[in-house]
Amino acid sequence: MTALDIGFEAIAEDALLLRFGERIDIALNARVQAAAASLRQQLPQLECVPAYASLLLRFDPLAWPDAGAGTPHQQLQQAVGTVLEMVGTEIRASREQLIPVCYGGEYGPDLDDVARHAGLDIDGVIARHTAADYAVAMIGFAPGFPYLLGLDPALAMPRRHDPRQRVPAGSVAIGGEQTGIYPAPLPGGWQLIGRTPLRLFDTAAEPPSLLEAGDRVRFRAIGPDEFRRLEREHAR
Incomplete structure (x- = not known):
């Protein structure tokens, strides 16, 4: 091009x-x-x-x-x-970010629905979601919200018919053929499959957004104990 x-x-x-x-x-x-x-x-x-x-x-x-x-x-x-x-506009090296995620349960209440829709078990969904290499296509909707391309097509799922009035900060979600992460408590209709303890947007940080357009992202599955430990470490 x-x-x-x-x-x-x-x-x-x-x-x-x-x-x-x-x-x-x-x-x-x-x-x-x-x-x-x-x-x-x-x-x-x-x-x-x-x-x-x-x-x-x-x-x-x-x-x-x-x-x-x-x-x-x-x-x-x-x-x-x-x-x-x-x-030129040739593809260049970009930052790589590893995002820990606690999948399912109270952290990902729609994970079971995604698994049924995909014809997979829970472990299969998590394995496919963590195996993908994602690209931050853009930041939008809310400050720090990353739109991630690279979702395994088997996990694609339409947005909810009944959007939630409040989605917890850090929620990792699927909307259509994309994955996103809610940076703050927000309304939203994406399917919630997990949550990260990392702060996606912090006005006191420089830069305030953890992820930037062009970054590469991988997800790492963690358990509730590690989630709580990391949440304490990243709390202000």
């Missing part, structure tokens, strides 16, 4: 949207993340916000004052195109 394959759309006086495609695809998202990494390095004045198949660029229009070279959006598009033609 080159800059010629990317769509550019001015969506505000200080925002330019790059469209890489129209589908949710792990390889396509990896190119979005690679482009974001290149632009952060080469054009650090930009704010880059990656999504599934697009990249939002926020910028200061006054930082592109050469009126003879076109509008700020046109100048930025040219600068972005030059960077991506030069550096």
Whole structure:
């Protein structure tokens, strides 16, 4: 993929949207993340916000004052195109994060339903969920909420017909073909299969979000005793 394959759309006086495609695809998202990494390095004045198949660029229009070279959006598009033609959007190494999860019981009340839907036993669901290598496609819905691509297709399951008014912080869930982690007590309709004792979002931390777009994630199954110990260690 080159800059010629990317769509550019001015969506505000200080925002330019790059469209890489129209589908949710792990390889396509990896190119979005690679482009974001290149632009952060080469054009650090930009704010880059990656999504599934697009990249939002926020910028200061006054930082592109050469009126003879076109509008700020046109100048930025040219600068972005030059960077991506030069550096490319090839997949790069990313951070790896290991997330401990206590599956089932009070921590994952929908695990039995997921197992029945998949035609597996509980251990089979846990084994498949922990065996996958996930990519953080984007952070959204709430601060620190990661949308993870890479779920075993056998575990895909529709969202609940009756969303919960309050999902506990740290809940690991399946929604359609994705896995996510609730960073705070929130309403939600995803299927809850477990919970992590780690804090996904902490305003006192730097950066506040434990996971970032482009990270790689693996899950590790733990028991209730280890969950409680880690929960105490990560409590403030």
